[in-house]
Amino acid sequence: MNSSKVALLASGNSLGAYIPAMHLHMYLQVRGIQTDVHVLENLYHEEVRSKIRSTKKAFHADFSVARMGHKLAKPIDNSLNEEAVLKLLDVWKKAEVTSFALFTGFWLPILERYKTAIGRAVDIRLIRLDAWDTPSFKVHKHLYPNYENVWLYDPSELLPSSYIASNETEPLPxxxxxxxxxxxxxxxxxxxxxxxxxxxxxxxxxxxxxxxxxxxxxxxxxxxxxxxxxxxxxxxxxxxxxxxxxxxxxxxxxxxxxxxxxxxxxxxxxxxxxxxxxxxxxxxxxxxxxxxxxxxxxxxxxxxxxxxxxxxxxxxxxxxxxxxxxxxxxxxxxxxxxxxxxxxxxxxxxxxxxxxxxxxxxxxxxxx
Incomplete structure (x- = not known):
């Protein structure tokens, strides 16, 4: 993987799919590896994005509402602004980006389109920060077996495999x-x-x-x-x-x-x-x-x-x-x-x- 740039695909819908991406971005930048962080919500229609704050407040106010919303997770196709998606695909294609790390599965249909458009090998890694399928990956279960799934906490393994932070500073005693x-x-x-x-x-x-x-x-x-x-x-x-x-x-x-x-x-x-x-x-x-x-x-x-x-x-x-x-x-x-x-x-x-x-x-x- 000697691509000139690594695209880190995050989501603002959950800081759990944003903060680790930012940590990896900082870590790689210090080591001279070019990275770009992309946040899925920037591809949403404005009216969809504007509703996120109210949804957060409802989930914060009532845990049972949050659990129900979790169960109703579905693909985000109708939320996407096609013009914004095409613009991003064009940016990647012109920059010949071939290395991607996904922190949320909702990016998968967009990457399927990019793979078709670029017509060359693309290295795409699905960063699995949980010990089980999350809703964003589960809704695209038919797609992710075709990618490299990187499980930090593989349930079939005895211990975690790695961690993500902005640096390698040792923990305090x-x-x-x-x-x-x-x-x-x-x-x-x-x-x-x-x-x-x-x-x-x-x-x-x-x-x-x-x-x-x-x-x-x-x-x-x-x-x-x-x-x-x-x-x-x-x-x-x-x-x-x-x-x-x-x-x-x-x-x-x-x-x-x-x-x-x-x-x-x-x-x-x-x-x-x-x-x-x-x-x-x-x-x-x-x-x-x-x-x-x-x-x-x-x-x-x-x-x-x-x-x-x-x-x-x-x-x-x-x-x-x-x-x-x-x-x-x-x-x-x-x-x-x-x-x-x-x-x-x-x-x-x-x-x-x-x-x-x-x-x-x-x-x-x-x-x-």
Whole structure:
């Protein structure tokens, strides 16, 4: 694979299909490998794209609504703006792009068209960040056997195969970490995460809570910290140079009922928060599995969203890399247990390489 450029095909519909793509983009760029990140929603009709925010709010407000929406996933053909699709295909063809990494299966019909149009071999890898089929791949099940499926957490294998991060910085030793717990509900802020906050605060834990909306921020208690993505940003937006970026993050502090917003310098500051925490508490999404492995963070898993997250939870727990919240609670919220999980994560992390090194940097060895 010595293509001049690798196209990373992401989606803004789920940060789980966006953040890993951005991590890989950063990793490869540093190594001199040209990449472009493309976000599927930029090919949508404007009226379809404008409805995404309202859908997110509905899913955030009611987990049962989110689960129902998950079951109703279908191909996105009617959402696509044909003019935008043709323009992108033409850009790829003129640049002779032949290397692609998909982070969501909804791109597959577009790539089928590109394969026909270009008339030459194309290297397309489906990056599977879950231990089971996700809705975006499942709806195109008849297509993906024709591609190289890269399972980071192959359910038939005993251990994960690789991880994706912006760099290869080693995880912090557990004893050097802040001891704080990070709690979030994924990119859409869904699941049962909010119900754990008061329980853990009463137990005296120091928490970093990632809120979906600043209205969730409670009065400052001097211990609990709140962070979130700045409301002005959408994953399909681009900066002044026409590039996609990591979400701009901010810390929120409410004092005397007044909410203050303090933007973080860059996304690396937020990544450092993850690297320093004692555990992540969230639903078992694939991108959070990747965070857990990349940074050696014990994963305390809440109620799953869909069959793929149920399989994620089973996979992670069976390999000793995480624990269900109910089980951790039944073990009296044992810190020693988290330390043991961290030890296994660090051991596994030491045996594997970054996906970008395994795949792209290794095959473009002049860049390494």
């Amino acid at each position: 557990y004893e050097q970490r802040s001891g704080r717990l990070m709690i979030h509900g994924g990119g859409w802020g869904i699941g049962t995460y909010a119900g754990t906050i008061s329980e853990l605060r009463q137990l005296g834990y120091c928490l970093d809570v990632i809120v979906y909306d600043p209205t969730e921020v409670e009065e400052d208690d001097g211990v609990t910290r709140y962070f979130g993505t700045m409301a002005s940003w959408d994953p399909w937006s681009q900066n002044a140079q026409g590039h996609h970026t990591f979400p701009p993050m901010a810390r929120y502090v409410r004092e005397g009922g007044s909410l203050q917003e303090y933007p973080l310098r860059d996304y690396a500051v937020f990544t450092d928060l993850i690297r320093n925490c004692a555990a992540i508490i969230s639903k078992p999404g694939g991108a959070t599995l990747n965070d857990s492995l990349s940074y050696g963070i014990p994963f305390v898993m809440l109620e799953p969203f869909g069959d793929h997250e149920l399989h994620n939870s089973t996979y992670w727990e069976a390999r000793g890399l995480g624990i269900r919240f109910s089980e951790w609670k039944g073990r009296n919220f044992s810190v020693h247990l988290l330390e043991e999980i961290c030890r296994r994560l660090l051991e596994q992390r030491s045996k594997i390489n970054h996906f970008g090194r395994n795949t792209y940097a290794a095959e473009n060895s002049s860049y390494v």
